[in-house]
Amino acid sequence: MRLVFSPAERAVDELIGALRRRGYMVIAPTVRDGAIVLDEVDGVAALPVGWSDEQEAATYRLRRRDDRSLFAYAVGPYSPRRYLTAPRRTLWSALRIGDGFELVDDVVEPPPYAFVGVRACELAAIAVQDHVVRDGPHPDPSYVRSRERAFFVGVNCGSPASTCFCTSMGTGPAVETGHDLAATELIDEGRHELWVEVGTERGAEVLADVQSTVSWRGATGDDLDAARRVLAHSVEQMSRHLDPATARDALIANLEHPRWDDVAERCLSCTNCTLVCPTCFCSAIEDVTSLDGDRAERVQRWDSCFTLGHSVVHGAGSVRGDTRSRYRQWLTHKLSTWWDQFGESGCVGCGRCISWCPAGIDLTAEVAAIAAGGTDV
């Protein structure tokens, strides 16, 4: 089912309201601290209305537009990963009793999230995370629960950044799967409308609320063309490229390539790339005790393979004791061994690691250099 709502701003506002009334915490892009991040929103006014972004290696800045666009930017440093797998969460607690202890589950369950404005690459990243955390023999129960309850309003990209390469990875710009609703903003001098495609029954049910308060029509042939032009324009704009099969084969065949020494001189091991990456899943699990020692919490928090402690072997030191080996681990895992482990690439081409690397390291350029170099030294 494909509908066009007019005006777009009211439609999005009504949609957010409909989701909130159903008990969802609505998470959408919003401007804060000079970036477009994700946060809870209570209406369309909280979205980056009239904002766009400019991204390049080690560069991210906002730019004001002269219209009231709602989604005319690419992705920022946050992704839905931040909500589906919180940066820090308690798994369980234990209370000391006598010689032993008792386990208690006093974890507060988060509310169901409705993500408004998710991009195709982000939905692809969620699918990648599903394969790691949900679909193996030991599914993470809290992820399974969050994931089931999560509602997704996808947005087809109209303004990719120069750091994007979703077309290479087959993950965008079109939202094709994983959405309850998918929207395309149709904006030009004459109009500001919202094309919406229904993905699930749950999506249709929520959309019915919006249909009862905002004027809409069934999408016409012209509307379809307009929506397609938005996507075609994005595909044309795509300026970075990475061939997933070439990356997979070239990196694993060149583990001692001199380019690794080269990138090691630039990389600060700051972990930014792993923090902004929507597919990274490394986590550390630790005990946190109360001051009196009678209560212990088992806490899981995001971790990064760029830390020295990540590869510590029991009683010895770190296996990956230098930046070179840690950068090589990250890139070969993301683009090569992820295939062996999960049958797909770990990268969705969102470009965040390029924008947010303070040294401006561009993995598409690193792959090109290693693939061009031919053989191991």
Add this chain to the structure above:
Amino acid sequence: MRPIPIRELLADQPVLRDLEPADIELMAGCGHNEVFQAGTYLAREGAPADRFFVVRHGKVALELHAPTGPLLIETIGAGDLVGWSWLFPPYRWTYDVEAIDRTRVIVIESACLRAKCDADPVFGYRLMKRFAQVVVDRLQATRFRLLDLYGNVDAR
């Protein structure tokens, strides 16, 4: 100033002092000079042992890599030789060999030298005796190290 011929460089090395001038000449025919910067590797564990080295200046370390970094086995300095895996199949280096200082070596191509040993077994026998002595010396030194004499209370 003319470059010094390999045979003269070899003749100067204490480790080869028992060899006849004619033997040195045969070895030199398989040799050439190389320089390794500090921190570079002359050989890697498991790689084909198609050469061995006589150290002219500098110092190298024999290492085994462990998960958390290289384990230092022994250092070999000027006047001594490095590598005997070329003598026996499967002709693969047992250790990593890393240049600790900037090191100048004479590289001897092992296939070349083995061919000469096959062609002239008497030469081959003299060469094997010299190599066997080197191996025995190293073994004895290693056994002394195992006794942990500096730490071993019984050795007082």
Add this chain to the structure above:
Amino acid sequence: MPADAGAVATSAGRRLRPPVGPMVPTRYRVVSRERETADTITIGLEPVDAPIDEPEPGQFTMLYAFGVGEAPISISGCPAREGALRHTIRGVGATTRALCRLEPGSVVGVRGPFGAGWGVPAAEGSDVLVLGGGIGLAPLRPVIREVLENRRRFDRVAVLIGARTPADLLFAPEIEAWRARSDAHVAVTVDAAPRGWEGHVGLVTTLIDRLPITPTRATVFLCGPEVMIRVVARDLVGAGVDAERIFVSLERNMHCAVRQCGHCQLGPLFICADGPVVTWATAAPLLAVRRW
């Protein structure tokens, strides 16, 4: 599921559910504790809550010390055969030292069993060589017991045990019992020995050539420090053993043990799930890459 199902009343009066999931341990009580060496002990555990599934030799559990943390410890004795779940623990860090201090009566958390085990049945009909160096003998103990208890299923059996000094040998009385058997060749060697030691002194690899085992018909179970594994496996292959028939146990950093935290990776392998036991054919190219 009703909110109250299985709720626990605590001293504060709140009703809380017991937690569930792959990250939640089940409680076991320490019923025995034996000192093996200066820094290594073996504990026997019996379940307080529902027991874990019967482990296979070669698998490990995550042992939880209250308020300290978890450590991956290989199973050194299986409950079905021995009545208790046994772990041999060397105290090298905060968690393992806390576990080494536990006395009978203490409660620990156990998650598992995890990982790919030794797969002893695959060796049936062949010669078997078990080779353990140092603490590496601990995960091999269930293999040795399983092979000797089912002796007729295997052809010739040899066990080689290496340690730094005689005082560093694990399971010393049991080793004597194994050595007394006439149906297995059991040899022990140490790197250094005080006066009075009448056994071998020298590297464990020096004993391989003299074994009554046909390399081309042998299945090998090998465990010890990684450098030892590399050197010994290389010598075994050189002697004619098939690299697909040499099983080694590897170790890396572990947190979740369920293939989701990323720490235990060695190239494409998750040591917690694809290992810790892998064939030498799989391990050799991965271990050859330095710092991967």
